[in-house]
Amino acid sequence: MRLKEKTVVVTGAAGGMGSATVRRLLEEGANVLATDLHDNMYKDGAMEGSLHLVEADLTDENQVKEVVDAAIEVFGGIDCLVNVAGMAQPARPVEDIPTSFWEKIMTVNTTSVFYTCREVAPLMKKQGSGVIINVASIAAERARPGLSAYIASKGAVVSFTKALAIELACDGIRVNAINPGPSDTGMLGEFTGAVVDASKRDEFKESVPLGELVEPIDIANAVVFLCSDESRMTTGAVFNIDGGRGL
Numbered sequence: 001m002r003l004k005e006k007t008v009v010v011t012g013a014a015g016g017m018g019s020a021t022v023r024r025l026l027e028e029g030a031n032v033l034a035t036d037l038h039d040n041m042y043k044d045g046a047m048e049g050s051l052h053l054v055e056a057d058l059t060d061e062n063q064v065k066e067v068v069d070a071a072i073e074v075f076g077g078i079d080c081l082v083n084v085a086g087m088a089q090p091a092r093p094v095e096d097i098p099t100s101f102w103e104k105i106m107t108v109n110t111t112s113v114f115y116t117c118r119e120v121a122p123l124m125k126k127q128g129s130g131v132i133i134n135v136a137s138i139a140a141e142r143a144r145p146g147l148s149a150y151i152a153s154k155g156a157v158v159s160f161t162k163a164l165a166i167e168l169a170c171d172g173i174r175v176n177a178i179n180p181g182p183s184d185t186g187m188l189g190e191f192t193g194a195v196v197d198a199s200k201r202d203e204f205k206e207s208v209p210l211g212e213l214v215e216p217i218d219i220a221n222a223v224v225f226l227c228s229d230e231s232r233m234t235t236g237a238v239f240n241i242d243g244g245r246g247l
């Protein structure tokens with residue numbers, strides 16, 4: 001119960017990493033406001049704890065405001081914001097990327113993070129405390145061919161995280177990023193544009209020095225640590241949870 005009485009907003013909560021994160025936060029006693037595009041989050045009742053679901057498109061700033069307002073109304077405040085939502089880029093050369101796709105991925109992966117952070121900052125300033133965690137990608141640190149738009153969008157998230165960490169430190173707000181390595185969620189196949197079968201999975205594993213894909217729970221465990229007071233002196237940090245892929 002490391003997060004008892006803390007309220008955490010998690011975006012991308014219907015996805016692989018997001019749902020694992022929600023589950024771990026509930027296990028640690030947090031109140032969780034989970035949000036995603038889809039309304040099919042956790043209707044199976046498998047989640048136990050203090051959970052509130054809000055369907056929202058985070059590329060719409062009005063809907064972001066509604067998410068934050070809902071957390072305040074239901075739980076009375078927000079201690080932590082965890083930005084997990086994102087989209088992939090099917091690998092392709094830069095000359096084959098339409099402007100519309102570039103704009104879309106920047107809006108989903110970067111602008112939505114700006115919206116959520118901008119919305120919670122005044123509240124956290126008033127509280128004199130808060131934690132923001134932004135999920136970027138190890139590809140922002142160690143680039144791979146064919147993913148230039150995705151990598152640009154995630155590189156911006158890392159830079160924005162550091163900028164906010166220094167700007168908000170005087171208000172007692174900690175801001176950190178997590179760079180996941182390849183993880184076998186629905187997103188993995190979207191990068192390759194192919195079904196991730198056993199041989200493709202082996203290929204990804206071989207690119208990871210520790211020899212395994214990242215599990216969503218690995219990301220969720222890092223989120224729990226960064227939300228908790230155990231990391232009270234950690235801000236502006238980028239945690240590579242990548243099995244060494246960035247080396």
Ligand SMILES: NC(=O)c1ccc[n+]([C@@H]2O[C@H](COP(=O)([O-])OP(=O)(O)OC[C@H]3O[C@@H](n4cnc5c(N)ncnc54)[C@H](O)[C@@H]3O)[C@@H](O)[C@H]2O)c1
Nearest residue numbers: 012014015016017037057058084085086137182183185187
């Ligand atoms: N899976 C990987 O290999 C990998 C590697 C590095 C980084 N990441 C990053 O980790 C995060 C989580 O990825 P995942 O693997 O769980 O992917 P996922 O596709 O399972 O989950 C992403 C979630 O984000 C949601 N989302 C997308 N656009 C949205 C919008 N406009 N508004 C609200 N929600 C929206 C989707 O509906 C989905 O549920 C992403 O930011 C991703 O870029 C993933």
